[in-house]
Amino acid sequence: MPVAPSAVPAKSPPRDSARIYSIAELAREFAITARTIRFYEDEGLIKPRRQGLTRLYSAHDRVRLSWILRGKRLGFSLAEIKELLDLYQVDRTGLQQLRELLRRSRLHITDLERKRRDLDAHITEFREVEAQVAAELKQRGVDPEND
Amino acid sequence: MPVAPSAVPAKSPPRDSARIYSIAELAREFAITARTIRFYEDEGLIKPRRQGLTRLYSAHDRVRLSWILRGKRLGFSLAEIKELLDLYQVDRTGLQQLRELLRRSRLHITDLERKRRDLDAHITEFREVEAQVAAELKQRGVDPEND
DNA sequence: ATTGACGTTTACGTAAACGTCAACTATGAC
DNA sequence: GTCATAGTTGACGTTTACGTAAACGTCAAT
Structure with missing residues (x-):
């Protein structure tokens, strides 16, 4: 059900913060399916308004x-x-609750920082692979830039 | 089947690079189950030697x-x-194959760098949550450090 | 009035990544 | 020999994160 564009004349341009999105619109924008978005709602991750049955984001x-x-x-x-x-x-x-929040925030930050170390290591390794391969190509007289 | 500790006298201390691990040993070390390790093998991610049926890593x-x-x-x-x-x-x-390798490396690096941006944003946000909560606790006269 | 685009719920299906037996084998200790 | 320990291969079960289809409602345009 397309959201009825209320017929008020010269409707002020939808300020970004006041914009309303349909489920299909969001699905397109984020390259996921509407099913996925509904699933997230079932799991309690988002809770859009409703106009009748239709979800308004x-x-x-x-x-x-x-x-x-x-x-x-x-x-x-x-x-x-x-x-x-x-x-x-x-x-x-x-x-x-504040103390609990602080505790959990710190736990998550610790987790995130570990991920960051993992990621940095990963990146370093693959940059090296790239450099080696590029060097090897150069040595064989191939320009690694034109693919 | 426990890997037979060969009875050679004064076996040189297992140089790290020559060490052999049992599946249970690795499972313990990485806090995963042997089932998981075998599963990775089924998926072609590792290919340990065999001594009869027993896997040697x-x-x-x-x-x-x-x-x-x-x-x-x-x-x-x-x-x-x-x-x-x-x-x-x-x-x-x-x-x-070299060019293909280079291409794929670069693709992966792009992916990794995106992940890094995502992660940095995440960390920044949670550091802010932590700071805010810590500040709020301080204002209420609570030391945020002793949990 | 029908077609099409978009929305809804309900419900079953599925791929990934293992967990959990069960039934068997091999080795060292007693 | 037999018991404990550690390993093996199936085979089926489970959780997560959706996909897919059915069956239906609603509005706009033709």
């Missing part, structure tokens, strides 16, 4: 979605991503 | 295994990891 939802996908690219499971997202959302009034 | 196999696990932590699939490992192994005599 806010700019905030969009950011969340892109955040989720970034997490995926880094190898986090959806469960982990949910936990990470919750870190931003949790109630920060209670003292005990 | 060399130092080289061990390195490969740790490499695989690092890849996993970074969110690569086993199929991707296999491809990455193959980059080190492929025949580098043919010119066409």
